[in-house]
Amino acid sequence: MKKQVLTFRVNGDEYEILIHPKTLLADAIREHVGLTGTKRGCDTVSCGACTVMVNGMSVKSCSVLAIQCEGMDITTVEGLEENGKLSPIQRAFLDNGSYQCGFCTPGMLMSSTAFLNEMGDKKPSEEEIRESIEGNICRCTGYNSIVRAIDAVAQGKYKEE
Amino acid sequence: MINDFQYLKPASLKEALAMYAEHDDCKVICGGQSLLIVLRQGMLAPEYLVDIKHVNELKYIKFDEKDGLRIGATTTHREVEKSDIIAKKYPALVAMEQKLASIQTRNWGTIGGNLAHADPAGDLAPVLIALNAEIKFGNVDGEKTVPLDEFFVDYFETQMGHGDLVLEAHVPAPEPKSGCAYQKFNLLDSEMGIVAAAASVVLNADGTCKNARIVLGNAGPTPLRVTKAEDLLKGKKLDDKLFTEAGQIASEEAQPVADIHASEEHRRHVLGVLTKRMLKKAFEQAQKAA
Amino acid sequence: MSHKKFSVINTPVHNIDGIAKVTGRATYTFDVKLPGMLYGKILRSPHPHAKIINIDTTRAMELPGVHAVVTGKDTLGIKQGIWRRYEELCDEQILPLEKVRYIGEPVAAVAAVTEEIAEAALDLIDVEYEVLPAVYEPLEAIKKDAPTIHEGVERNINVTRHIEWGDVDEGFEQADYIREDWFKCSGQHHMCMETRAAVSNFTPEGKLTVWTSTQSAYYHQALLAGVFGLREGDVRILAPYVGGGFGGKFEIDSAQFCSGILSMKLHKPVKIVLTREEDFIASKRRTPMFYYVRTGMKKDGTFVARESRMFSNGGAYTGMGATALYLSGFFHSFPYKWQSYPYDGYRVYTNTMPSTSMRGFGAPQAMFCSEQQIDWMCADLGLDPFEVRRKNGHTEGYEVPGQAFIASCGLEQCINEIEKWVKSKGKLPANRGIGISSCGFMSGGIFNWFDSPYSFSSAVITINVDGTVELHVGCQDIGQGSNTTMAIIAAETLGVKVEDIRVHSGDTAHCPADLGAWGSRQTLMAGNAVKMACEDAKKQLLEFAYAEMGINIVYDLDIKDRWVHIVARPERGMKYEDLVKKALRAKDGQRIMGRGYYTPHRKGMISPAYSYMMQAVDAEIDPETGKIKIHEVMTAHDCGQPINPLGLIGQLEGAASMALGYAYLEDMPFEDGKMMNPNLVDYKVIRAPEMPKTDIIEIDTYEPEGPYGAKEAGEGLTNPTAAALGNAVFNALGIQMKELPITPERVRKALAEKKEAQK
DSSP: OOOEEEEEEETTEEEEEEEOTTOBHHHIIIIIIOOOSSOOOOSSSOSOTTEEEETTEEEETTSSBGGGGTTOEEEOGGGSOBTTBOOHHHHHHHHHTOOSSOSSHHHHHHHHHHHHHHHTTOOOOHHHHHHHTTTOOOSSSOSHHHHHHHHHHHTTTTOOO | OOOOOEEEOOSSHHHHHHHHHHOSSEEEESSOTTHHHHHHTTSOOOSEEEEOTTOGGGOOEEEETTTEEEEETTOBHHHHHTOHHHHHHOHHHHHHHHTSSOHHHHHHOBHHHHHHHTOTTOSHHHHHHHTTOEEEEEETTEEEEEEHHHHEEETTEESOOTTOEEEEEEEOOOOSSEEEEEEEEOSSTTSOOSEEEEEEEEEOTTSSEEEEEEEEESSSSSOEEOHHHHHHHTTSOOOHHHHHHHHHHHHHHOOOOOBTTBOHHHHHHHHHHHHHHHHHHHHHHHHHOO | OOOOOOSSTTSOOOOTTHHHHHHTOOOBGGGOOOTTOEEEEEEEOSSSSEEEEEEEOHHHHHSTTEEEEEEGGGSOOOOBOSOTTOGGGOOBOSSOSSEEOSTTOEEEEEEESSHHHHHHHHTTOEEEEEEOOOOOOHHHHTSTTSOOSSTTOGGGEEEEEEEEESOHHHHHHHOSEEEEEEEEEOOBOOOOSSOOEEEEEEETTTEEEEEEOOSOHHHHHHHHHHHHTOOGGGEEEEOOBOOOOTTOSSSOOHHHHHHHHHHHHHTSOEEEEOOHHHHHHSSOEEOOEEEEEEEEEOTTOOEEEEEEEEEEEEESOOTTHHHHHHHHHHHTTTTBOOSBEEEEEEEEEOSSOOEEOOTTTTHHHHHHHHHHHHHHHHHHHTOOHHHHHHHHBOOTTOEETTTEEOSOOOHHHHHHHHHHHHHHTOSOOTTEEEEEEEEEEESSOOOOTTOOOSOSEEEEEEEOTTSOEEEEEOOOOSSSOHHHHHHHHHHHHHTOOGGGEEEEOSBTTTSOOOOOSOTTOIIIIIHHHHHHHHHHHHHHHHHHHHHHHTOOTTSOEEEETTEEEETTEEEEEEEHHHHHHHHHHHTTTOOEEEEEEEOOOSSOSSOSOEEEEEEEEEEEEOTTTOOEEEEEEEEEEEOBSOSOHHHHHHHHHHHHHHHHIIIIIOOOOEETTEESOOSTTTSOOOOGGGOOEEEEEEOOOOOTTSGGGBOOOSSGGGSSHHHHHHHHHHHHHOOOOOBSSOOHHHHHHHHHHHHHHHO
16 A cells, blocks of 8 residues: 655644554654654553644544644644743652653643643642543552642642743 | 555545445544554454545534534534533533543544444443434435434444445434433443443423433443333333332343453343432433423 | 651652653653664464474565564573572473463564564464363362473472461460451552563674663573573663563563564564563463461450461463562561461462562462451451551561561551541441551562572762762662662762762663562662762762861761761861862872672561551442442551652552552453453553542651661552452441452442341
8 A cells, every 4th residue: 555645743843754544643753753752552542651632632642543633733742841941740740750660651741731721720620630631541650649740730830930 | 453555535525425435345434543443453454444534514513492402423522522502401411421431532533433333332322312312324325314222233333334424413402301311330430331321301390201211331232222111200200219110120121241341140230220320310400400 | 756867868859760751751662773673573372271283484484574483493492480599490481392381472473674564474474283271270270180281290389388487276276266268369460551572682793782671680681691592791681761560570571582582593683562462461460369368366356376378370480479479478477476377378380371579579469368357357356456456566676486577667656547547537428438457568588599699789889070970770760769769878878969960770781780679679778789889989088088178087077968077067178079079189080989789688588677557448339339439548657767758659659559450450350261351441450530549657767777777668558458448348338358359249249148148
């Protein structure tokens, strides 16, 4: 089968890559664009380690064909910082020890970021925060430190002066 | 590993239907949240894949007090979940969506894809059937609308043939004095139900039951209506005893299959409990409703 | 009691690898890509027990893009195992020559230019098997007529372990009440987020480099050198960031072995990453155990005798499972002073995946049985379970006869704190209960079945001219934060800041040998080595400082927060970085180096130190459906001096999530030797909505053997939870759960039995 050209933006940069249409978005990002922050931990769309944002929405990049993202904006964990300055949720993860082995962390950060963006100034309940990351498995932390980090950002503790 | 396929991206519904009709060994992808797993396991290996994710003609949520609710097939779960009008008029639908898989899946997965996949453990169909929904599907030659409970014919099989696409789900306007509730039994909040039950209740002005619908999830090859239990309730003044009795019937009528997650006995038992609880919940909503 | 004012220890610091991990910069074996790298895939046995008659690789070799196909015939055929001192326990060939013993066992491996081609080639390998009768359960496998899994191993008994002290007959004679129960504890999968993975690169000079997801780079260096016939020094193991371990990444796995053998054949780098399904069916698991427990108690609650027999499902090979057999039996006595205690453990081979160590190392199973039975006996006798535990609990200075000496023990305070907490909850609503469980755990094992000639832990530090420090350790960070712990201990000891320390680990070419991350050993053992190395370097610096500062020799000097000063007159001193610069010159330009090591001596049979804890689980059960909701987990914990408070909370919460999973969600059902749920849809790992509130009360003790008084924290916290949940269910509904996990169906069954009994 013929390869096709996919044009999309990843973390603001435009990429033109040649892929099989069956290529999953996760593999396009890791193998073709070369950003390995996005992980994969299962083959059943269960673990969420591959979570990225597509046009601002969190999706599991192992459950999306890359070719379906023609012309779209992809944000990966590498796109969260700006010139070495970490985003609020990244800083909150550091302060709360919200990672251990770190393998699920990129996906967790993307789910958290999409959720916090969606909340805007609204303060989510603990239940809402927990449900915002229920698509992501973490085997190390027991999640509570991640919940505390998201809550801290939602409460405005990392707002820029 | 996914087998190679030819990727087709129609610009319109018309083009999509034409492409689908043209190729025999062809599947349709929308959100692909279920399809891609099946493709990855090699259980399906179509030569062509028609992508309707971007067919915006089918992306809509419309509500009219008389006509009710119309949801286009490429509408995502998340759009249903976030719709103010659905939250107001059909809160059971929103509550169901909030518990359907994870946000990531709801962001990309669509209601058309969900219904076409016809997984008897799916969350959407039981609630829609309890709400008396119908479904519109069509092909190059025309469209057809059927009650949703007749749409499913077997495990992962619907009335649709090759070339048919799901176009729209239609839910009638809510009746006065009505309520609807859904719950699945599972161990993790985000997973599919081991079993599930949806119930709707409509009351007469005198408080007796005008109509009731009971739908079981993952209790057979398709979402399962329990008409025998529904008939028991109609015309009666509802109470806990009747709900228990209806649950008992649901438990008997169900055709669940055992697997590692639960025995057949446990599934039947829990279906009875859920039916009882959902009827009571729907009834209490109906009592409070205008 | 406050032992010492610390500058770094027990202050909140970010993990030193935090930035790498929250920005996606951290690269794992999963991410390693080398020029010219090939991809490998492994063909696995579909049969639980079968002779390999013939393997024909011709068709696979013909597929374009395939570089090599290997089978057992391409290997040296060495039977290997991690219990290297005992030949009979080295029982596994990763590509077996004669027969397969479990579904998923590797039989051949392919290297090709893409993963896709390698996978396609697997279908072209023709294997002829002669299927043999198989057996899956230990109580079946020990029967006389059961199939033989390993030649010469009678009744499939792989290892036995006897522990005994006191006179058991006399003990039971003294007992006013004797109770016996059978328990069945399930397996559990480590389910590391990063599946087992390796990139092997064998080059023409005869040297092999392996990037791999491991808990002990040294073990893998030695083990791989052994099976490949190489010198240890010619094998270099690189462990980049490791995506979780939990006890499952010590033994040689199929990714390491097959990529290695393929690379040696091809002289090219070969990468193998197990799929999630492969990782589930063909790695290792927590050991499933059947426990028979008979306990004798006096009317006043004094424990007089405990007799137990345990049969574990060892699966097809030994691995680290032999250690679990011993530790389960030992911790089954914990944390109480039994007058008499005979334990007999039998590890039985079956045709299922091998069982091994997993966080808690046999203790969660042991506690599930012990701690529930104690509560049931208290209920039978009308005794207070807190009081009974206090009465019989370990205390400082106690010797577990012939086994262990308890130098520090905060058990009583733990019990008191949890008792207070439980009482503060008052009367609970219907169908809700709080259950308790106490336990303890080791701070590293004293055993050396690996037959390592090296110290158990070693460390080397070098101080650069600007005062920055290179710390080389062999201990392995698998996410638990050991690099940060070592940096904290180094910074505290040297008197500098955490950001002054660069930790080098996970590279056998540059780091000293260390047994790695198991049995909660690193904080104590590697921590002692790091402390010693830093004291060595600091001594050299201070010797020079005396000369440089020209002070009276009766004064003590110290360094704190980069300030070298007289202890009695802290304002008199000099900057640490100035001292280093000068000291370097005095040493003819040599950097300051310090060396440290640790091997336990005269510390009993098991461990140099023991942590203690009590945990309470607050749970609600829907009696109609049997579904459990966990409301809260509260733990009182004695880990000696906490080193890294943020890391400690993380360990507690992580252990609770994994242990709750073991208690009521995670299971590995097999049918005819086939695991029925080898994916993350059907294998239930707890997620954020199910995770309850957790909190911890730290009990302040000082462990003389630990660095700065520290001991185990993190693994032991996995031990009490299943038992505490069982006791919560008992307190809520009056039913006794003797099988794990505690599923809704088992709850309903127990309720029905209770109803039946009441008739």
